[in-house]
Amino acid sequence: MTPADLALAAKDGTVLTPAAEAPALSIRGMTVSYAEKPAIFSVDADFAAGAMTAIVGPNGAGKSTLLKAALGVIPRLSGEVSVFGTPLETARARVAYVPQRASVDWDFPTRVIDVVLMGLYRELGLLGRVRAAHRAKAEACLARVGMSDFAARQIGQLSGGQQQRVFLARALAQEADLYLLDEPFAGVDAATEAAIIEVLKTLKDQGKSVVAVHHDLATVTRYFDRVLLLNVRKIAAGPVAQAFTPQTLAATYGGRLASAQIDQLRLGDGAGLPTGAGPEAGAGPKA
Amino acid sequence: MNPLWEALTLQAGYNATLVAVGAALLGIAAGATGSFMVLRKRALVSDAMAHATLPGVGLAFMLMVALGGDGRNLVGLLTGSAVTAGIGLLGVDWLTRRTRLAEDAAIGSILSVFFGLGIVLMTIIQTMSSGRQAGLESFLLGSTAGMLLSDAITIAGGGALALGLVWLLRRPMTMVAFDAGYAQAVGVDVRRTDLAMMALVMGVTVIGLKIVGLILIVALLIIPAVTARFWTDRAEALVWIAGGVGGVAGYAGAAVSASAPDLPTGPIIVLIAAALFLVSLFFAPLRGVVAAVLRHHHFQGRVHRRQGLLSLSRAEPIHDPMTLRVLRRDGLIRADGVATDRGAAEAARAARDERRWTAARDLHQDTALIGRYDGLTAIDAVFTPDQIAAFDRHLGREGMI
Numbered sequence: 001m002t003p004a005d006l007a008l009a010a011k012d013g014t015v016l017t018p019a020a021e022a023p024a025l026s027i028r029g030m031t032v033s034y035a036e037k038p039a040i041f042s043v044d045a046d047f048a049a050g051a052m053t054a055i056v057g058p059n060g061a062g063k064s065t066l067l068k069a070a071l072g073v074i075p076r077l078s079g080e081v082s083v084f085g086t087p088l089e090t091a092r093a094r095v096a097y098v099p100q101r102a103s104v105d106w107d108f109p110t111r112v113i114d115v116v117l118m119g120l121y122r123e124l125g126l127l128g129r130v131r132a133a134h135r136a137k138a139e140a141c142l143a144r145v146g147m148s149d150f151a152a153r154q155i156g157q158l159s160g161g162q163q164q165r166v167f168l169a170r171a172l173a174q175e176a177d178l179y180l181l182d183e184p185f186a187g188v189d190a191a192t193e194a195a196i197i198e199v200l201k202t203l204k205d206q207g208k209s210v211v212a213v214h215h216d217l218a219t220v221t222r223y224f225d226r227v228l229l230l231n232v233r234k235i236a237a238g239p240v241a242q243a244f245t246p247q248t249l250a251a252t253y254g255g256r257l258a259s260a261q262i263d264q265l266r267l268g269d270g271a272g273l274p275t276g277a278g279p280e281a282g283a284g285p286k287a
Numbered sequence: 288m289n290p291l292w293e294a295l296t297l298q299a300g301y302n303a304t305l306v307a308v309g310a311a312l313l314g315i316a317a318g319a320t321g322s323f324m325v326l327r328k329r330a331l332v333s334d335a336m337a338h339a340t341l342p343g344v345g346l347a348f349m350l351m352v353a354l355g356g357d358g359r360n361l362v363g364l365l366t367g368s369a370v371t372a373g374i375g376l377l378g379v380d381w382l383t384r385r386t387r388l389a390e391d392a393a394i395g396s397i398l399s400v401f402f403g404l405g406i407v408l409m410t411i412i413q414t415m416s417s418g419r420q421a422g423l424e425s426f427l428l429g430s431t432a433g434m435l436l437s438d439a440i441t442i443a444g445g446g447a448l449a450l451g452l453v454w455l456l457r458r459p460m461t462m463v464a465f466d467a468g469y470a471q472a473v474g475v476d477v478r479r480t481d482l483a484m485m486a487l488v489m490g491v492t493v494i495g496l497k498i499v500g501l502i503l504i505v506a507l508l509i510i511p512a513v514t515a516r517f518w519t520d521r522a523e524a525l526v527w528i529a530g531g532v533g534g535v536a537g538y539a540g541a542a543v544s545a546s547a548p549d550l551p552t553g554p555i556i557v558l559i560a561a562a563l564f565l566v567s568l569f570f571a572p573l574r575g576v577v578a579a580v581l582r583h584h585h586f587q588g589r590v591h592r593r594q595g596l597l598s599l600s601r602a603e604p605i606h607d608p609m610t611l612r613v614l615r616r617d618g619l620i621r622a623d624g625v626a627t628d629r630g631a632a633e634a635a636r637a638a639r640d641e642r643r644w645t646a647a648r649d650l651h652q653d654t655a656l657i658g659r660y661d662g663l664t665a666i667d668a669v670f671t672p673d674q675i676a677a678f679d680r681h682l683g684r685e686g687m688i
Contacts, residue, residue, distance in 0.1 A: 068468065071471065071472045072471060072472075073467075073468045073471045073472055092472075092473065092474040093474075095472070097468070097469055097472035097473070099466065099468045099469050099472075103466065103468055104465060104466045105328075105465075108326065108464070108465050108522070109326075109516060109519060109520050109521055109522050109525050110461075110465060110520070110521060110522050111520060111521060114521065114522070114523075115465075118462055118465070118466075118469070118473075119473075121458065121459075121462060121470075121473050121475070122473060122474065124458070126455060126456070126458060126459070127455070154520040170469075174473070180472075
């Protein structure tokens, strides 16, 4: 199957949405442009509920843009977004967002616990008092990411990995059903990467849906069960075993990824896939 | 009695009391509101807005005179100033979002154009028969002369209203200032929050025109916030500390200006705020310059003491003058550089601690504990006595003791 075939298959929903369950996040015909140049163009994507999906593509492919525009953080030219089958505006409480670490000023006067309490904004509203129960919940979220000892620290005193954990704790405090993470592993230490993936896998085990912008091709097969390959347009989407192949990668990265680099990923050509690809494994020309 | 003291203690008469209380409330409102502008890194937008009030003041005066009224009605003048300040604000917003101009360039353009227009209108008013005694130029630098009770009530009421709105909107405004993308994602309307913040600042600017004047009101919005930053690491506390700083500056400034004829109020208020800033810059306990220097000096002393002790334990010569000074000060070496009894004992202990840390790294995989090694922390502050005993046994086996 060629990448174009995969994209077609995704478009009519047969690959991406098994059964009648509504996808966690559904994007239809989304175009975003900075000035006159589209950052992403007419992207249709469904992110399956209960799965961990990676958004993969080269620099400037619009990975972060896709997430931000879906959430309304940046304006989109066109496109519809629904969450669990309902319009985003009515489902905001079910969505948690972890922005890029570099997007904020870490010298801002706030402590770790205050950042996590921001995750309770919808619960607290404009005037609700922060009570002991809220604090306990925030502290429990910090404990889940191994940051209990840092609650009273000013956020500027944290390392990059610790900052990322705090952002994740803030999202956990929302008790959402869908978690959207923008480059959660960028510039973090190995221990933090392991801790974060542990938390995400636990979320998945609890039936939550996770979508992450991801740049490390080597870990895609290990961390995620589905993938969306993006380069301004959607190139391919589906279970990792089918959509994450040398062919789709070459189509996504063009000449930017040498074939030797693709070989290092040890992806199967249909045969010898890293995980049991199942009978529908149809990726690659041999199939 | 000293006229300044009388003014500060509200004994300088009815009018001075009125002004001091009004200025204090204005200062609190400006400090608290301005904090969010500073946290959002848009402090200078308020300067463009302040300068954009001037044409409004002139136009309102002309309109009121043309309608046969008294051109000096404060509520009328402030309403006019709010209209042009709002236009200036929307102008900055529009230029920044819709053109390739960066915000600083947009601020510069709006500020100068509106201020120029205002000055032209002021000049025209000067030539009008009713304009000579209008006293509109006091809006430039602020004045408390001839303030009426109704003026003071307007200012105090506006300040209290602004404070109430700041309290109401503190949560969304803090979230937008820290992380606008996240705020939007959880459903805070970032654009409306920003506009509300700007409208609040505009309100404070307008009610501050009479006392502080449009040229310096920006200082009363910014200086309290940056002053408060030296005293706290929490945004919520920062807002109220800034309110306190602004209140003190407003109150004391109005009192000082009332105690001597012809002292403009705005500059005095700003200078007092600046004095509070300088005191905080140098003497704030956590982030002040003096505290930082002392902390660094103390730390440096500890490093040199430790390094000197380790050198003594290895019988290496010490040449660094600071190390020698620290060791002599603590009575660890004699004037000729030879270790005292106590120095020799402490050197041996330092060397033993280092060996124990080495053992700790061999035995413990817990990076959280090992990570507390900084060469200065005593090992018994990190590990329990039985753990240290285990290190010693380990060292004994390795033949290192």
